[in-house]
Amino acid sequence: MRKAIHAADLHVSRSEQQYSFAVFDELIELCRRNEVDLLLLAGDLFDSYPDAVALAPELREHAAALPEACRAVAIPGNHEELLRGEEPLETIDLGRIAWATGSPFQRYTVCGIDLFAVPFRSSYADYLTWEIPAAGEDPRIVMMHGTLAGMWFSGLEETEESTVAIDPDVFGRIGASYAALGHIHSAHTEELEGCTACYPGSARVWRRGENDLRAVQLLEFQGTALTRHERLTLTSAGRYRHLELPVGIDPGKVLTHVDEHVFDSADFVELALSGLIETQAQSAQLVRKLQHRLGPRVRRLEIDTEHLEPLSGFAALPLARHFLEHWNRRWQHAASPREKDLLLEARRNALTKIKHRVEGRR
């Protein structure tokens, strides 16, 4: 039996260096604990080309902790291309990690696994012309970075970023039984005809919306077949937590509301404040208090005040007060997230209307 771990989108960066390497170390530890033969890094190991250049030495040191028997192969993703200009990728030395830069793919044979590592390119449209050697006995894995097209939609956020479409047909042509994919930050596995295509999701929380626990994929091969693949959670990556904070007559209440939540120090927390507040100054003060109170407890805190609008006299406005009383009753009984979303939207709409009416009268 041979084992491999498939990880993607670590986005190691100088701006979050400590966090990046904490996650990377946990990944190495997972390789060690599971006695893995092969580590696959499916692109966006670094957040940008300058990050890659600056952090490669440190990464080499961390990668040195990989178990003796474990081979590691990384392909460049679109982020390694960021700010690269004409600089070469090939010269970046990742030590224990083999840096696959061959075009259109680089082939590795590791412990009886036939690996096709495809570095990121601005288009894979020419895949029909790739010369693919006839399959042998070994199971084949293809590693690519981009978005699977024409099967399921990975989410707007993923596609707004510069992306490249991958036709799953390429897996069939290579004859891969597993496609180790990167770029889509949410986990997704698709059982294709003869091939399991998998995005393990980003190994760390990189931007808002990355809700689930971060994980990598553990693969087991027996003979020529992929016999098992399962997710291994990376606890050091923390989570992304989005908290809706409707601000009422007493803005201070949101502080106690925040206190009720338990956060991990690796979490990326986003607070969405919404509603009406007497003055802009009061809003700023509230944000400061929240930052003071929550900031030190989490890895990253962002407070969204886009929907928190100032309206002087708001607190004394009977209509607003009555509305919020009624709304609160509904909010407390709301069960589903969708119901809550709709209630929040209803609240924003109603308060905006009240605000406009009030301002129109003045």
Place this chain on the structure above:
Amino acid sequence: MITKLHLESFGLYREVSFDLGPVTAFVGPNESGKTTLFHALLDCLCRPRGASTHARALQSRYGKLRSCTVEPPDWDGAIPVEEFTELLAIDSGAITLNVSENSDWMQAVKANLFSGGIDPSAITRDLRREASENKTYAHMKRLKELQSRLESLEQERDRLSARRAEILGGERRLQQQTREHEELENTLRKLQQDHTRLEKHLAAQSAAMERRRARALLAKIETVEELERELELRAAFSEDAEPQLAALETGMENTRSHREHAVVAHEHRRAERETALRAHRSAEHAAAAQQQLAEAAKSLRRNLEHSRAAPITRTKRRPRPLVLAAAGVLLATAAVPFLVLTAPESLVVGAALAAGALILGGFAGFEQTVEHDNTPVENALRRARDEWQRETGEQLSAESYEGLISALTGVESKAAAARDELQRRGDELQDQEHKLTEARAAEQTARRTAEAAQQELNDWLARYGLAGTREYHNARAEYRSRRQRRDELTRELHQAADQYGCTGRSALRGELARLLERTTEAEVEPKDNEALRRTESRRAQLAQEIEQLRARRDAAAAEIAELRGTVKGSLGEIPEQLLDLETRIARLDREIGELNDAREAAAIAAEIFEELGADFDHVLEDLARDIQARFGAITGNERRLSLPKLAVDAAEVIDAGGTARPPAQLSKGTLDAFLLAARIALALQARDGEGILVLDEPFQSLDTERTLGALKLLEHVHRENNVQLLFFTKDERLLDACTAVFAELRIHRLQLVGRA
């Protein structure tokens, strides 16, 4: 509570301050500056801004540089101008409910009362509109447009997906075709190999056949020559001698048949002679017997006659059979030496034996008896009869002598007849003997003739060296068959010579020899024609199959080329296009979702606002009761107010006579009392905490009693609800009434402006 109003520069006032108490009355005649003070108060408390009606009115009347303040400064600008003018300030003597926005004054009351001037039903209407699915609304138009765009994008995506599937299918077909093509090529190659091998095989076969034929032809030449030699040797048989032979044979047959007839006739004659001989012998016997009988009869008769005359004696000889037999045997024994022709001594013995035998036979062979008839005639007759019976075994019927004599005489005549018969038989025998001699002669002649014919045939055959006619026939047949065979072979060789393009046997032989010399012996075993034909038909079939396969392979190759073009040309771009379409679809989906969510959220918000409206209705019912109570307090309960619900049409005032009137038909005093009650009630509802009421000549239409009722009501409100009261009046009587009602009343007496 506002403690001070300071007019730095306002109208004609310069640097004037008024201290204000919980209840303050400004008293002065017309033109004493009461309205100016009222406006200064409005300016301070509401600070109307910009282009609002009140701001413009103040500016045109008092100028931009007007300046006034209140203390404490919290009150500065603390009251919305509408709230002040339409609710808190009861001015100009004629109390109204100033319905500025809405014809439905009660809606305005609601707005004023609960929403800081905002009409919740208006917001509900807006929200309902946003939540509506009515297609005339912009958001629904937008939704419809987005949905149709989404549909067309989805169609495009599906089309593209289908195109991709089609291309991939084509690709798979291409691979299959390529594989089939390769298989076809292989099959074709194999078939061609088979074909070539078969052709070679066939060539070898035909060469072998050729050689075999050549060898056969050479053998035939040999045979022909052998045959010719043989035919030459048997040239005698070349002529047809069959008729000759047939004539000889016929002749021979005829003589033979003639001879056979002669033999048969001879035999016949011999038989006839034998018959005659037998008849003669039998006649001889009969004659002898009859002679004997006749002798006996004669003797009897003589005896009888003698008896009659003398006795009769008679000697009789009888053969002794045993002795005769012994003599026979002895004679036979004596004959042996003669037959065997042994030594002469033996012949002597034989002769002696024969002599012995003859003596024995002669002397001892016969017994001789002599009988004596010495009886009388009757005895003689009886004896004669007995004797006759004894002698002949017959009985003589005649009893009588004469009869007996006649009978005996008859016997004697019979003997004579038998002698005659014997004579006749002897003649006949003689005749037969003669005829037999003739027949024997004829037979001998025929035999000689037949033998001559046979001899002639034999002589003829001997000339051919044959033993019999059959051999001639055989030899002749053999000759003919050989000649026929030679002719056949000669014809065949002639044809072969023609085929090989040469004339004559020797030329053909030379040609064949050269052919055999020229070709080598094939490895294959020459097969028979049938096998060769089968091989050839198999080869032809293969050739045909190859032709068909070639056509199919070419078609497959053409299709592959075409497919390859299609696949290479278009598949590569599709994923990007698909992803782009999916992104656009997702954006539209999101926008549609947001629109739908917004609509749903608007519906929820509208629902909440409707709930609020219902709440407000309850509050308004309370308010109606409040107004009614306050109206009662002012009017001393002479009139009742009916407000089943708080709507302008529903309000009715019922007088002492029980007549109900709507507000429009009320007397000025009653209407003012109602409005004052309503204003106070609304003002109390509208403001939480500290309140203020500004009353500018509020009771002009009220009589003294109602004025007092109203003041008492105000005093109650002031006390219970912590409402600061400011009166403006020129009426000293009202001042007196106030002094009487309010425990603590601050009074500012105003002079004509500029006279203060």
